[in-house]
Amino acid sequence: MISYRKILCSAVAAAALLVGPALAEEKPAALGVGVFSFTSGGTAAYGKPGRDAAELMIERINAKGGIGGVPLSATYVDEGQGTEGVIAEYRKLAGDAATQVMIAALSSGNCMALAPVSDQMKIPTVGWNCDTHQLYLKDAHPYFFRPNGNTVPEFVAYAAYLIAVKPDVKRIAIINPDYAFGHDAAKIFTSAIKAFKPDVEVVAELFPKLGAGTYQTEISRLTAARPDVIFSNLWGGDLENFVRQASPRGLFRSSQAVLALGESSMQNVQIPEGVIVGVLGDGWWMSPDAAANPETKEFADAYKAKYGKWPVFPAMKMANSFLYVQAAYEKAMAGNGGKWPTREEVAGAMKGSEVKTLTGTMQTRADNDGVVDQIIGVTAKADGHDGPVIGDMVRYKGADLMPPAGEDPIAWIGTLAADLPAKLPQPGSYK
Amino acid sequence: MPLLPLAGGAIIALVAATFAFPWLEFVLTLAIAKGLAALGVAILLRGGLISIGHAMFFAIGAYATAFAMRDFGITDVFALILISAVISLAAGLLIGVYVVRYRAIFFAMLNLAISMVLFSLLSKFYGVTGGTDGLRVGTPTVLGMVLEAKAVATFLFYASIAAMVLAGFAVNAYFKSPLGEALSAVHTNEIRLEYLGIPVRGVLLIAYGLSALLAGIGGTFAAMTIGHVLPDMAYWTDSGHLVLVAVLGGISGIGGPFVGAVFLELVHTLAAGVTDAWNMIVGTALLGVIFFMPKGLIGFIRPAKKGDAA
Structure with missing residues (x-):
């Protein structure tokens, strides 16, 4: 034909x-x-x-x-x-x-x-x-x-969103893949959170190797650390395996999860509602x-x-x-x-x-x-669409979160004002 | 020696190929760099020792180049090769003192273990080594001349050929020397050698240092050609790759590792250009060589002689 x-x-x-x-x-x-x-x-x-x-x-x-x-x-x-x-x-x-x-x-x-x-x-x-x-x-x-x-606005955006929806956060835990991307993200996210709220404590920092497959030990560690928030930039098959193993053990009920690359996997694995996800930029097709x-x-x-x-x-x-x-x-x-x-x-x-x-x-x-702008929100369900969507969205202007050219980005994050998240657009404002 | 014109012809063919396909220059420089490292592995194989960790010396040579450039501002290509050679030789002797006490599987595994320690250090010491993203290597200068990157790439190609020829003659002379003969004898009967009053560990240590030196020189060529060094260079699969290259080409002569390296790089490049299933083509080619050419690719042109290591 x-x-x-x-x-x-x-x-x-x-x-x-x-x-x-x-x-x-x-x-x-x-x-x-x-x-x-x-x-x-x-x-x-x-x-x-x-x-x-x-x-x-x-x-x-x-x-x-x-x-x-x-x-x-x-x-x-x-x-x-x-x-x-x-x-x-x-x-x-x-x-x-x-x-x-x-x-x-x-x-x-x-x-x-x-x-x-x-x-x-x-x-x-x-x-x-x-x-x-x-x-x-x-x-x-x-x-x-x-x-x-680049990674700086991508992960500073998550810190700003988190502080906006959960201003009383005290204990955060991180589980990222063990290579430059995972370590960079951990550094950027914690630096930003500390700039916004200096009394936040990092209670666990785990770096399983890329393609680890099983995360049961890490999940036990995370559960025992009792964090308010778990941040992760696991991606691809790793993220899907982590979600499959962490969901039944109640990790997403006891802590607020932030899955930075969550959107890329949410059609393949059931991510519970209310998890903070985003698209590392503005590339959310809906x-x-x-x-x-x-x-x-x-x-x-x-x-x-x-x-x-x-x-x-x-x-x-x-x-x-x-x-x-x-x-x-x-x-x-x-x-x-x-x-x-x-x-x-x-x-x-x-x-x-x-x-x-x-x-x-x-x-x-x-x-x-x-x-580019940064879109972040939480996983949600929508009528009339066969799949999970992102709700309570915010769209941060890219320029607001981008360090000036030539400046050391990590040092720049340290100079961010504590009230920046309050001045930026608020979660749910982008609809 | 009837092999000499054959080797000369092969080198002319390599050069001619880069005139027909300029992109081959990069592929072939890299193949020769790996060939140097594989020649190092082949030296140890002659003594009956398999090292599944030799990529560590390749990585040491490469990172020595990157550090010398970044931290000491050394940009001259000859100075960089010299520094990397000295450092990889020193590392080889240091590690060699320990590992030449072992044979067979223990030797192989210890090399593997040490190389993986190096791999972890390179990937974890993020602030120093750049972690898994690696380090950039700038365009080197040639005897104080600042050349265009393209000219340097061509220079490196010819320099690697020169290094290959020099290494070929040197290793050939080494194999023919009493030290080299003793190395083969270690493989045949170690105890007899001890009774003859030849220090086996000394013989092996020199072989090990030499093989580390060759791998390190290969590493510095790779670093300057690629313009980037990564911890993956020390990963065990790369060590396995070197053993594979040596065996594939054939360890009965000097040319084998180079023939194997060029063959493997070319098959890889051509296969990856055709399909996503390039792994399958490479694998099939390897099986073909292993089944039908037990002496390696070099067995084609060099008939087996009595006393050759298998």
Whole structure:
């Protein structure tokens, strides 16, 4: 059966063939994009939605005639093969003139390794998911853009939300994965909480290794520590295992849980109601801003139809990164009189750009780091939607929680005023 | 020696390949770096010792480069190689004094254990080592010249080939020396060697130090080529990888570990470019070599002689 979409695609392609040469002769047959995500190993649970969203976005952009009349053509690279392999693939793609832009990478370690390579090979690269605040701390990367934001606003936001809903919190416990992301988050979250409420005590700090599988000992420790709040940035399969094992033991009843990456797993595992979750940015596809955008609804429906699930926030981050690339090309072409832009011109267009995405805006700072809003809420049920949703939402302005460029972020968190959570928008105000 | 022109031809083929496919330069530099480390493992295999922890010396060489650059501002490529070589040799001798007392599974496991201790230290001492995100390694200078990153990458490729050739000759001379012959004899009959008045531990310690030195030099090339060092470099799977490379290429000659490393990197790169199921292709290729070429890839060109280590 030939689908309507296929006919449309062929029609567009035919039209492009007929009209294309007449408009501009130097336009390539396809715009090559390198897309990097985890598609093997345990981390693929989080990486696959990103990859799926990339495929869907390319399909959608090409159905509308591509970017400036040129269809996108992606080369997918699996980050599960290790950093060396990722760099080798990146260099191979960047050395090929057909590839003009990269969307890389999911892992912060890979972004740190790829950023100097992007400068060296002068290819504009969009870090779609990596969020370490170390990325731009020491070196400038003129070709590496990370519009999706960094760990500091992501986790300071949780501290602000928590203080707003639970101003009498005294004892907090942390269970994070044992690598840089887990340790960074623990440091940022505790520094922020202490800035807002100095008498808070950290009663347990646990770092199970990535992919641990069983968390029974940790759950016992957490239960015995009697914390008011348990903060965690476990993710993917780890988060799902933790929730499955902690729920029956009543951990979520005795303590308020904060699952920072909860949204990415709430369609796979039953997270009890009332748990604080968020999306490390503004990528909640059902947020009021997203719901007001017909494109987002269309994308979400197409995603659900194609993959059987609603798009989780890694999928939204990937989709938004494609819009970011598209906007850069359109801006570059508008700037040079409609000619097909070079890699330099595309990077130039990304510089300082502000792009409207499916869920909000991505603002590029002078150091190429991104400023995005932070949406946080609690797990809830909604009528007329087959799955959990986020209720009591707040949308913090990204700029309010972002340390100034070049400043030591941890020291900056220490300078935050204790009454900041009271001055920011309040939980439930975003509807 | 009829093997010499063959090796020369192989090197010319490597260089020619980078002219046809410029991206191969990175892959091959890395393959040669791992080949150096695998040659270190092959030295120990000649003495009948399997080390499942040699990635630690690879990591020591790599981190020595990163620290020398970050904390001491040393950027010259030759100075960095020298520093990493000295540090990995020292580490090899230090650890060697302890582990050469053991044989067989105990030797393998002790190496594994020490390498995993190093891995944990590298990932946990976040403030010093950058934790699991690792450390960045800048573009080195060449004899005081500040070159463009691309030129340095090309320089490193040729430098790694030079290192491979030098290491090849050196290890060949070592194998032919009384010390090297004694090493093979340890494998055959250790007690007889003791009766001949040859200190077995001394023989093994020198072999161990040499193998650590080679792995460390490989590590510094990898660090400068990748531009980033990670604790994963010391992880036991990477140590296993080195043993695999050595056995895959064949340990009967000097060329084996390099042939194995280049083969494995190329299969990996090509397979990962084709499918997400690249692991399966790599695995099938390995099974093919193990089943049909028991002497390793090098067995193709070098017929087995009497007295070769299996």
